[in-house]
Amino acid sequence: MALSHASLSLISMIFLAGSIVMLFFVILSGITSTSPLSKTYFLRADTSGITGARAISQWTYFRICGDGNENCSQSWADPPVGYAWSSNPQKAPAELVGDHGGDTTSSYYFYMWRFGWVFYLLGLFFEVLTFASGFLALCSRLGSAVSGLVSLIALVFLTVGVSLMTATFVKMRNAFVAVNRDASVGTYAFGFSWGAWAALLISTILFCIGRHSNKTDAPSSGRRWGRRSRSTRSRRSYDGRRVKEEYP
Structure with missing residues (x-):
């Protein structure tokens, strides 16, 4: 049985809310040491x-924090990855060090992380706008269309942001491993990030489906579904009287 646009919109908002919560888990990491933020x-x-x-x-x-997300630095907007050490550091992977961020970070990692950071935040911003417009989607198919459009914008930004983050930190891990230092990407951060992306994708699809959903049409006048009405016509009998003849 086809779902109405209101039902589809409600399911969309549930997935959207899950996506927003997962993004906040990532953004608030390092702010507090409670689980799962400490991991x-x-x-x-x-x-x-x-x-x-x-x-x-x-x-x-x-x-940038120490073990267990403790002993953290002050909060920065899109902090250069090289803020983990001093300017012109010794023994740091040469690939990561350059003249950006106070001589701590190379150009590649400075801009990759900066753009990833910004696109990630833009994705969250448009997700919140989508959630607000989702209440209109519960009332009309036009609201579903508006929510689907804003959700699609959020999906584009989040796709770029999470992709840049993944590329940046996987390459950073490889740079540390190349100089015989232990390094690993964060299971929780990327699990939440890609989980939020998947939930947003599902939400966007459902909003778009809700835009095109229709109520079941009423049966046509004079007919029932699957049956035809019988027609009648008149004719004259052999004795001159008018009689009715039925035919399917």
């Missing part, structure tokens, strides 16, 4: 011996 980071690496760095560094959305 949420993009990259964990051995930075012992690097000038000005902690023994273990964990990169989160606003901060």
